[in-house]
Amino acid sequence: MVKHHNADIAVLRLSNPVKIGPSAQTIALAKYAPPAGAQALLTGWGWISPFVKEAPIILQGINVTILSSDECTDEKIICAGSKEKTACKGDSGGALVVNNQAFLNDIAVLRLSNPVKIGPSAQTIALATYAPPAGAQALITGWGKISPDVEEKPIILQGINVTILSSDECSIFPWLYEKIICAGSKGKTACEGDSGGALVVNNQVVGVVSTGKCDGPTKYVSVPYYHQWILGAVDELYL
Missing domain, CATH: 2.40.10.10 (Trypsin-like serine proteases)
Structure with a gap:
């Protein structure tokens, strides 16, 4: 024994x-x-x-x-x-x-040394103020691996439609329900190199890739939860 x-x-x-x-x-x-x-x-x-x-x-x-x-x-x-x-x-x-x-509070705001030129290949996007419900359809984009078995990363921005999951479906601790949004499934999810990428619902950023595996759901930092912090951080960067 x-x-x-x-x-x-x-x-x-x-x-x-x-x-x-x-x-x-x-x-x-x-x-x-x-x-x-x-x-x-x-x-x-x-x-x-x-x-x-x-x-x-x-x-x-x-x-x-x-x-x-x-x-x-x-x-x-x-x-x-x-x-x-x-x-x-x-x-x-x-x-x-x-x-x-x-990966608690896994979010940051950066100030670029040079402004981005807005045009066909670069656009601004609104920040969501409410978290999407389970079952909502979302778009994730990134430059990460397209498969856990393919080491090379793409040279063209990739994107895939995913489904927002409930907290129970993603094994999220109760005290993190508001801070984390979960989405994706095996074969349709973020992968290595996608960290920091956007989770978009109805043309609004609702999440930022935080952690997960290439063969299952991904956890995203909730933009609605950190909305006021993001705005405050932007203000501080431009003081």
């Missing part, structure tokens, strides 16, 4: 502060356990296989699925992974990160 270590967690104080930058970032602590079926990222320096008894020199990561309480009965424990996609020896203490928590 497998026994879990009771209260197997600790907080450390480092002798020297970590330099925050591209290779080291802070991250929010979750307040609620993720629902079964949610996608998570597992990272660590452990063995990449039980048959390869050497630790990697580059941080490894893999996407795993959160399991149900029936598969993991201890309320103090969250279970995730499968036989082929899981942690291994040396990964103890590594983080299990759910995308919703890792």
